[in-house]
Amino acid sequence: MNEEAANEGLVPKSDCLECFNIKNNDKVVNMKLPIENRKYSKEITAENDGEEVSIAGWVHEKRDLGGVFFLIVRDREGFAQVTLHKGEVDRELFEQARKVPRESVVAIGGVVKGEEKAPGGYEILPERMEVLSAASHVLPLDTTGKVGAELDTRLDARFMDLRTERTKHIFIIRSRVLNVIREFLVDRGFVEINTPKIVSAATEGGTALFPISYFEREAFLNQSPQLYKQMLMASGFDRVYEIAPIFRAEEHDTTKHLNEATSVDVEVAFVSAEEVMKILEELIAFVYSKLALYPDLNSLNLQLEVPKMPFMRITYEKALELLLEAGEQIEWGDDLSTSAEHILGERIGEHYFITDWPRAIKPFYAQPIEGKDTCNAFDLMHPRLELASGSQRIHSYELLKQSIESKGLGIDSFEFYLNAFRYGMPPHAGWGLGVERLLMSMLGIENVREVVLFPRDRRRLTP
RNA sequence: GCCCGGGUGGUGUAGCGGCCUAUCAUUGAGCCCUGUCGAGGCUCGGACUCGGGUUCAAAUCCCGACCUGGGCGCCA
Numbered sequence: 001m002n003e004e005a006a007n008e009g010l011v012p013k014s015d016c017l018e019c020f021n022i023k024n025n026d027k028v029v030n031m032k033l034p035i036e037n038r039k040y041s042k043e044i045t046a047e048n049d050g051e052e053v054s055i056a057g058w059v060h061e062k063r064d065l066g067g068v069f070f071l072i073v074r075d076r077e078g079f080a081q082v083t084l085h086k087g088e089v090d091r092e093l094f095e096q097a098r099k100v101p102r103e104s105v106v107a108i109g110g111v112v113k114g115e116e117k118a119p120g121g122y123e124i125l126p127e128r129m130e131v132l133s134a135a136s137h138v139l140p141l142d143t144t145g146k147v148g149a150e151l152d153t154r155l156d157a158r159f160m161d162l163r164t165e166r167t168k169h170i171f172i173i174r175s176r177v178l179n180v181i182r183e184f185l186v187d188r189g190f191v192e193i194n195t196p197k198i199v200s201a202a203t204e205g206g207t208a209l210f211p212i213s214y215f216e217r218e219a220f221l222n223q224s225p226q227l228y229k230q231m232l233m234a235s236g237f238d239r240v241y242e243i244a245p246i247f248r249a250e251e252h253d254t255t256k257h258l259n260e261a262t263s264v265d266v267e268v269a270f271v272s273a274e275e276v277m278k279i280l281e282e283l284i285a286f287v288y289s290k291l292a293l294y295p296d297l298n299s300l301n302l303q304l305e306v307p308k309m310p311f312m313r314i315t316y317e318k319a320l321e322l323l324l325e326a327g328e329q330i331e332w333g334d335d336l337s338t339s340a341e342h343i344l345g346e347r348i349g350e351h352y353f354i355t356d357w358p359r360a361i362k363p364f365y366a367q368p369i370e371g372k373d374t375c376n377a378f379d380l381m382h383p384r385l386e387l388a389s390g391s392q393r394i395h396s397y398e399l400l401k402q403s404i405e406s407k408g409l410g411i412d413s414f415e416f417y418l419n420a421f422r423y424g425m426p427p428h429a430g431w432g433l434g435v436e437r438l439l440m441s442m443l444g445i446e447n448v449r450e451v452v453l454f455p456r457d458r459r460r461l462t463p
Numbered sequence: 464g465c466c467c468g469g470g471u472g473g474u475g476u477a478g479c480g481g482c483c484u485a486u487c488a489u490u491g492a493g494c495c496c497u498g499u500c501g502a503g504g505c506u507c508g509g510a511c512u513c514g515g516g517u518u519c520a521a522a523u524c525c526c527g528a529c530c531u532g533g534g535c536g537c538c539a
Contacts, residue, residue: 067497085497102490117498138473138490138509146501147475147489152531207538224539250538251464257538338535379539386539434539459530 041080046114046121055080056107059100061144071097082108083123096129103135158463166300170451173294174439180290181264184283190239195228197221201413208249221247229267231420233428238269253458255447256385260456267430273376273392276429277353280380281311303444312352319354322347333358345383354379364403366391382441390431397421
């Protein structure tokens with residue numbers, strides 16, 4: 001375990017609470033805590049023996065042994081045991097602790113006692129306790145891990161699901177992954193951009209869009225920042241990235257699709273597809289190597305193995321050959337089926353790229369390979385699912401126009417985009433990577449909904 | 464959209480025509496217990512998704528609706 005990784009980012013630098021008014025049992029309590037001493041559970045050790053501290057958190061468990069009563073308080077960092085000896089503490093305080101419903105929010109002030117018998121090596125002998133918010137019971141799900149809950153139940157009560165260790169850590173990991181991606185890209189001279197999510201027309205074709213009403217006009221939620229990040233290639237920002245939601249109105253109903261997902265989009269000028277593939281695989285390896293240091297992955301039932309570099313590259317044609325050997329026939333020009341992806345994944349067993357795709361199944365902006373029906377596009381595959389796709393882009397205005405027309409798309413709705421190709425557009429390439437898919441493949445999680453706080457799928461629009 | 468499963472206390476489950484006044488665990492209420500760490504022991508409370516149908520009898524079989532898990536398709 002790595003000490004730095006264990007602490008980094010989990011503990012905030014300062015606290016801002018000083019005094020707060022709380023409504024408790026219909027009477028407003030003006031409570032002042034010795035906030036200068038308020039600590040997270042993990043910040044306290046046996047070495048603080050004798051010190052006054054304050055903690056605040058949720059009542060995780062209560063253990064009533066008659067003469068001694070244990071209150072386990074959970075905060076973001078872990079658990080603190082509060083121990084009350086009958087006869088030694090104030091009777092009212094003892095009763096208050098005994099009666100407080102589980103998962104209520106409490107603030108407790110007391111003295112630290114180093115105690116080998118206590119989990120964490122210390123316990124708190126309380127002097128005062130405030131119930132800041134009493135929880136109703138019974139609870140919508142169990143936060144202690146004794147009884148499981150189905151994903152649907154968990155998502156309905158996500159706020160409470162996030163109080164469980166595994167779920168909490170998944171989202172801390174998600175946050176870290178996004179940070180690490182930014183760190184990697186910024187180090188390489190990338191500029192973060194923000195492009196519109198409300199757009200006037202279908203950007204790439206292919207997927208269905210969510211129509212919305214935009215004053216007196218119809219508009220859509222954007223399926224991808226593709227056209228905008230390309231337009232920026234004409235601006236002099238020659239390395240850009242965006243991490244943002246994308247919207248797809250497909251009625252798919254699987255464990256790896258969402259109607260609102262997060263995409264990492266990268267676009268680089270003056271380079272080839274091979275260059276951006278390198279950036280992509282290095283990024284993946286970097287994210288893995290950073291997150292491999294995350295503590296307690298195993299106890300959270302999460303797995304993470306740093307992939308070997310460089311990733312294997314096979315052409316679309318080679319993929320078809322491998323599939324045929326395995327008894328799966330795909331016609332040249334057809335996209336790979338789910339079972340085909342699984343067969344390839346099993347044969348290769350690690351991340352790999354599929355390159356040189358037929359033009360017909362890739363978007364209009366992919367650069368055709370001269371004299372062939374293929375284009376300079378690639379998919380990054382994980383053995384279980386597709387993670388990213390990208391290509392060398394067409395940067396010639398005339399060729400791009402032709403390509404749009406040959407796909408049967410209306411030139412008019414692309415005018416704003418095409419314009420950027422008329423006044424000096426460098427060659428460029430890029431890709432889009434699904435954040436949720438990266439996370440689920442990285443952590444061995446089966447359902448994409450697990451890695452989104454409030455997922456949007458075919459049926460779910462709340463919470 | 465297609466094909467298979469499934470809907471039983473708050474949660475997770477057993478039961479799959481009569482033996483169901485429905486099992487077990489956990490949660491909840493209460494009691495006993497001075498070192499718990501999935502504490503233990505005792506008492507009590509709490510459920511068959513909805514609507515039709517078959518049958519002497521339906522949680523159990525059939526039909527429909529709704530919800531839900533998985534596979535596929537579409538898609539990234």
